[in-house]
Amino acid sequence: DVHDNAIEGEFPFSGDEYASLLTLDLSGNKFNGSFPYLQIKNIVFLQILNIARNDFKGPIPEPALENITQLVELDLSSNALNGTAPTLKTIKNLQVLDLSSNMFTGTLPDLTTMHSLRSVNLSRNAFTGAVLLSSFFNRTENNSLSVLDLSFNQLTTDPNFWNISELGSLQELYLDNNLINGTLNISQLHALGLLRTKITNSSSSTNSTSSVLRVLSLMNNNISKVIYDVNDIANTATVIKLQENPFCNFSDPNDGTRCFCEQFCSISGSTEDSKRKIVIIAVVVSVTSLLILLVSLAALLYRNSKYKRYLQLQVQQRFEELEVKPTIFHYSELRTATRDFNADLKLGEGAFGAVYKGTLPNGNTMAIKQLFAKTSKGVDEFLNEVILLTGMKHRNLVNLKGCCICEQQQLLVYEYVDNSEVDQVLLSNSNKNLLNWHVWLKICLGVARGLHYLHALAHPKIIHRDIKASNILITKYYEAKIADFGLALFFPDEQSYILTKHVAGTKRYLAPKHTSLGQISDNVDVFSFKVLYLENISRKINIDEKYALDKTWNLYREDKLIDLIDKTMTLNDEEKMEVHQFIENIKLFANGKSSLGTVKEEDELPFLSSSSQSR
Structure with missing residues (x-):
């Protein structure tokens, strides 16, 4: 796993050296050259292959992936690969496929042999032809494909021929920027049970929210007409997006264009009686409240404009003072x-x-x-x-x-971090039991490296002040990422600590000197990491501010620190040796129970320089 390191050059190794590798992630670098067919063809046990966001070019040879039959995730996105899409017929258990943002041509790849697909992204290529989903994807009852993105290609299809067997389990279908034209019959799709409904009726198959479309996006095509009635707008919960189609080029907006072109779905009054009632009520209310409304509106506009000017000035000044230029989104x-x-x-x-x-x-x-x-x-x-x-x-x-x-x-x-937070994993027995010792070790090391960067490599150094399980995000590769810097502060390099009257952070993770004396230093984060460290190896959430370290101290005095390790965790002999090394580290924690002194991360985490670091 060497993702997002800006490494340049050709593919870095021969696959023969790593024949038993399970995960290969080279994404987010600057590797170049042709598709590394010869280097990976013999890594037959590979389950995750991710070479996205590099500079690989050219076609993929026909047999390139035929031996790697155990792939679960394949991500070749954001390169310059061309030719026809790779042959994937031998990969039966693939769950995630991303070939987006390349230059593949021809028809869509044949994925009919795959029963476990959950997400397929083939967008931003040059695929051509008519899209008959059942010809390219497995549409049996047992299929699990829920997200399909075919946007930005040159595909055609007729949604009016779709049915349950055609769409199967799809929940999100994106066909933006293709060559789809003609009429879209919303009423027919609703009658066939392909759209979600707001009405709950257990006897109707159309109300199953697990096997019908949640999003249908057909933006920027050539759809000129949409057939629907008021019930389709009132009862359909599926988000239908038709922006940039001729249908949406309206001069007189109505309920349909507002719903399908702006995603604002509501029914306006349709009878003359209801219109007259609305007019009468509006006139009465306007006459009786006109003066109050004008005065209130003037005051509100003045206050809002004044606050807006103040806020924008404050933001601009702060950014200019620190020479910060963040990307500003509308x-x-x-x-x-x-x-x-x-x-x-x-x-x-x-x-x-x-x-x-x-x-x-x-x-x-x-x-x-x-x-x-x-x-x-x-x-x-x-x-x-x-x-x-x-x-x-x-x-x-x-x-x-x-x-x-x-x-x-x-x-x-x-x-977007696509897995979970540490506290959710700790609280979920089903997720917790899937993670082995090395995964928990990897999470601990990730947090330690993040803190080391903040404390030793950032200038000036940064104190996070709220390190806790819920602020540690985990990627799908179980890489830890520190989040939520709302309480963080810059720390002067020339000072050993600073004083504050306001204690900030989460109570059970707070350092004693911070709570009692108001002292802030990098040891505030180190103490919080101690608690998080103990939570990870015991796989339990700390219940209060004293529990974790008091329990550790008591077990230390009884020479039973091994009891901290979760008993449900299965360990081999090598892992047991590593656990004993961790026990020695825990003794440092127990000895530091009453005071943090001037302990640094390097002292607290000697395993950073051990063999564990290379994992």
């Missing part, structure tokens, strides 16, 4: 990306904000955090995180892509 852009902050796209929610999954117009998936706090303190924390993270790049720190500040809205745009 609020409308982020609102569209999250479908107006739709609850279905919410990834999680904390005390300070909610995080949503969003897809930008360029196809990139982001995590968009909408902050709750509207006070000046909330704005300070927002600016603090933007200033700290802008331009800071490290594989174990979450990457801030930009921000948006619009009157009462403050939003942060991060890279």
Whole structure:
């Protein structure tokens, strides 16, 4: 795993040296040359192959992947590969396939032998022909394909011939920027049970939310007519996107164009009686409240304009003072990306904000955090995180892509981390038991490396002040990333500590000197890491501020530190030796129970220089 290191040159090794490799991730570098067929053909046990975001060019030889039959994830996206798509018929258990942003031509690849596909992205290529999904994908009852993206190709299809057997288990279908024309019959799709409905009726097959479309995107095609009725607008929960089609080039908007071209679905009044009632009510209300409305509106506009000018000036001054130039997103852009902050796209929610999954117009998936706090303190924390993270790049720190500040809205745009948080894994017995000793070790090392960067390599150094399990994100490759820098601060290099009247952080992770004396130094993060470290090896969440270290101290005095290790974790002989090394490290923790002194990460984490570091 050497992803996102900006390494240049040709493929770095021969596959014969790594014949038993299970995961190969070279994504986000600058490797070039032709597809590394000869180097990988003998890595027959490979389960994850990711060479995305490099400079590989040219066609992929016909037998390139025929021996790697155990692949579960294949990502060749964002290169310059061309020719026909690779042959994948021998790979029966593939779950994730991404060939997007290349230059593949010809018809879509044959994926009918695969029963386990969950996500397929073939967008931004030059595939041609008519899309009959059952000809390219397995559409049996047992198939699991839920997301299919064929956008930005040269494909044609007739949605009016779709049926349950054609779409199967698909929940999201993207056909933007293709050559689809004619009429789209929404009423027919609804009658066939292909669209989600807002009406709950257990006797109707059309109400199954697990096997019908959640998103149908046909933007920027040539659809000129849409057949629908008011019930389709009122009852359909599927998001249908037809922007940039002739149908949406309207001069007189109606319920249909608003719903399918703007995703604002509601039914306006249709009878003359209802229109007259609305007019009468509007006139009465207007006459009785006109003066109050004018006065209130004037005051509100004045206050909002004044606050907006103040906020923009404050942001501009802070950015100029620190020479920070973050990417600024428009609020409308982020609102569209999250479908107006739709609850279905919410990834999680904390005390300070909610995080949503969003897809930008360029196809990139982001995590968009909408902050709750509207006070000046909330704005300070927002600016603090933007200033700290802008331009800071490290594989174990979450990457801030930009921000948006619009009157009462403050939003942060991060890279999308596609797995979970450490606390969710610790709290979930099903997930916890899937992770072995080396995965937990990798998580600990990732957090340690992230802290080492903040404390020793960043200038000036940065104190996070809220290291805890819920602020550690885990990628699908179990790479740890430190998140949520709202409480972080720059730390003067010439001082050993600074004093504060305001204790910040999560109680059970707080260092004693911070809570009792108000002292802030890098040891605040080191102490929090101690608690997180103990949580990881015991695979249990610390229940209060004294529990973890008190339990460790008691077991240390009884010479039973081995009892800290989760008893359900299966260990081989080599891992048992590593556990004993960890036990010695834990003794350092127990000895540091009452005071942190001036211990540094290097002293706390001697295993960083051991063989474990190379994993």
